[in-house]
Every structure is written in structure tokens, then in C-alpha cells.
Amino acid sequence: MFTTKALQEEIIRLKKENDICILAHAYQSQDIWEVADYVGDSYGLSLEAAKAGQTSVLMCGVRFMAETVKILSPDKKVLLSHPQAGCPMAEQMDVETVNQLKESYPGYTVAAYINTTAELKTACDVCVTSSSAVKIIRGLENKDILFIPDCNLGAWTASQVPEKNIKLVEGGCPVHAGIQPETVESMRRLYPEAELLVHPECLPQVASQADYVGSTTGIMDYAKNSGARAFLIGTENSIVQHLQFACPDKQFYALSKDCTCNNMRLTTLMDVYHCVKGDGGEEVRLPADVMEKARRCIDAMLQMERG
Numbered sequence: 625m626f627t628t629k630a631l632q633e634e635i636i637r638l639k640k641e642n643d644i645c646i647l648a649h650a651y652q653s654q655d656i657w658e659v660a661d662y663v664g665d666s667y668g669l670s671l672e673a674a675k676a677g678q679t680s681v682l683m684c685g686v687r688f689m690a691e692t693v694k695i696l697s698p699d700k701k702v703l704l705s706h707p708q709a710g711c712p713m714a715e716q717m718d719v720e721t722v723n724q725l726k727e728s729y730p731g732y733t734v735a736a737y738i739n740t741t742a743e744l745k746t747a748c749d750v751c752v753t754s755s756s757a758v759k760i761i762r763g764l765e766n767k768d769i770l771f772i773p774d775c776n777l778g779a780w781t782a783s784q785v786p787e788k789n790i791k792l793v794e795g796g797c798p799v800h801a802g803i804q805p806e807t808v809e810s811m812r813r814l815y816p817e818a819e820l821l822v823h824p825e826c827l828p829q830v831a832s833q834a835d836y837v838g839s840t841t842g843i844m845d846y847a848k849n850s851g852a853r854a855f856l857i858g859t860e861n862s863i864v865q866h867l868q869f870a871c872p873d874k875q876f877y878a879l880s881k882d883c884t885c886n887n888m889r890l891t892t893l894m895d896v897y898h899c900v901k902g903d904g905g906e907e908v909r910l911p912a913d914v915m916e917k918a919r920r921c922i923d924a925m926l927q928m929e930r931g
């Protein structure tokens with residue numbers, strides 16, 4: 625039987641022996657963070673994916689993140705940490721629907737949240753992440769933008785870039801969109817001194833009450849640097865624990881007990897062990913034409929973000 629520490633040591637030994645880079649999304653558990661080469665939000669992960677020097681990459685997160693790694697590193701072996709870890713938002717829209725929307729909105733630039741399938745990205749012009757959306761949308765030449773599939777991130781972005789004409793469609797993250805404005809009001813009454821930090825996937829009636837709206841990494845950075853001592857966290861509840869480890873002198877409270885992503889929670893440290901050992905996870909394989917077309921959409925974001 626392994627202890628957590630012994631298992632982590634074995635994972636670190638095996639990842640070096642087998643030349644594997646472990647990337648972990650911020651929503652992964654603390655024990656997985658501790659064995660990862662890089663932990664971050666979707667935007668940071670896409671940058672690291674392109675940079676990793678190892679021959680293999682293990683993506684601890686959900687399927688669209690592993691697909692993004694494969695698209696940016698087509699010659700590497702890319703593993704998804706748990707074959708069933710999907711993102712319900714990424715699966716909400718198919719290419720046919722996007723093509724129909726494009727017919728209804730001719731001349732619009734199609735901006736896709738990175739939380740979409742590789743196949744869907746082939747029909748879109750540019751990707752955005754929660755941390756890059758405002759800069760990317762502001763920098764687009766076209767005034768008319770069709771934003772898919774998260775109407776909440778889209779609405780928040782539109783509020784920051786009023787000069788653009790942004791068309792939103794119905795869709796979003798069931799986990800974040802489940803946080804109700806009434807919950808915010810009652811938590812504010814309970815912890816009046818706390819700052820409210822939320823992810824832009826939350827409803828506009830929630831985001832509009834926040835002291836800070838940003839990506840998972842953005843929320844963590846804000847909390848670390850803020851002079852406040854207490855915070856209400858409106859994103860996946862794993863971030864509450866990560867912040868408690870990072871800032872033991874501050875208080876962090878989950879805005880809603882129900883803000884749990886079951887897909888992100890699927891991967892365990894034992895899954896990571898099996899992946900680096902060679903008998904776990906799922907190797908991501910995508911058709912060459914899908915990778916090529918989806919890459920244009922991701923590269924457009926990376927170029928604009930750098931430029």
C-alpha cells in the first residue's frame with residue numbers, strides 16, 4: 625500500500641524516467657499540483673503545451689485541454705488523465721450549429737471559448753480563454769463578433785468592450801451558472817468583510833456584484849496580492865483549498881457548496897501514477913486536418929495575446 629507521499633515520489637521518478645511533462649489545471653487536487661511541472665489556467669496551459677521539452681505530455685484536466693495540448697504539440701504523445709473527464713460546455717455545440725449561426729450572421733468574426741472541442745474550433749476564427757477574452761475581442765478588427773458557446777463569459781466580455789457588437793448564444797458552464805444571485809446576497813450578509821472573487825462563467829447578476837472577475841489564476845493572484853483578509857470564492861471549490869494552502873493567514877469561503885465540477889474531480893493521484901507508469905489515461909488522437917484547422921484558431925489567439 626502507498627502513502628500519498630510515497631506515491632508522489634514514485635510519480636516524480638517515473639515521469640523523469642519516461643520523459644513526461646505533467647500539466648495540471650488549477651482545479652486539480654493539491655496532491656496532483658505537487659507532482660505537476662506546471663499548474664495554471666487554460667491560457668497558461670496552452671502556452672506551456674507549446675513549450676514543453678519532453679516527448680510526452682500528461683494533461684490532468686478535461687478533454688478539451690488535452691486536445692489543445694495535442695494541437696499545439698502534434699509530434700508529442702499526449703495523454704488525458706481520465707478518459708471520462710469531459711467538459712459539458714465543450715460538448716454543447718456542434719459544427720453544424722456553428723455553420724447555421726454563421727449563415728444567420730454573415731460577416732461576423734466567430735470567437736470560440738477554448739472550452740470547445742477541437743472539431744468545433746475548425747469552424748471558428750479565433751479562440752479566447754477566460755483570461756484572454758477581453759484583450760482578444762478588443763483587438764479584433766471586426767466590430768461584429770459572434771461569441772460561442774458561453775453567454776456568461778460573452779456577456780462579461782461585452783461589458784468590458786462596449787465598442788464591439790457582440791452576439792451571444794445560449795450556452796455555458798452548468799457548474800458556475802448554478803450560483804444564484806440570492807446565494808451571493810446571503811453570503812455577503814454572513815461575511816460582510818470578505819471580498820467577492822468570481823469566474824466570468826458565472827451569471828451576469830453574480831459577476832456584477834463581484835470585487836474581481838477573472839480566470840482561476842487571476843482569482844488566485846488577486847487573493848494573494850489583496851490587502852483584504854477574507855474572500856468569497858465563486859469558482860470551482862478546489863480553488864478554496866488551494867488558496868488556503870497558499871495564504872494560510874487569510875480566510876477563504878466557497879460562495880456555493882454546489883460549485884463542484886465532477887469532471888475535474890475525476891482524476892485521482894492514483895490515475896496520475898498509472899498514466900506515468902504507462903497503463904492509464906487515454907492517448908489523444910485527432911485527424912490531421914482537424915488539428916491543422918483548429919490550430920489556426922488557437923494560434924490566432926496566441927499571436928494576438930503576444931502582440
Ligand code: 13P
Nearest residue numbers: 665666753754755839840
Ligand atoms: P480558466 O480559464 O480559468 O482555466 O477556466 C477554465 C474552466 O474550465 C473554468 O470552468
Ligand code: SF4
Nearest residue numbers: 711712713797799885
Ligand atoms: Fe467545463 Fe464548467 Fe467543469 Fe470548467 S467547471 S471544466 S467549464 S464544466
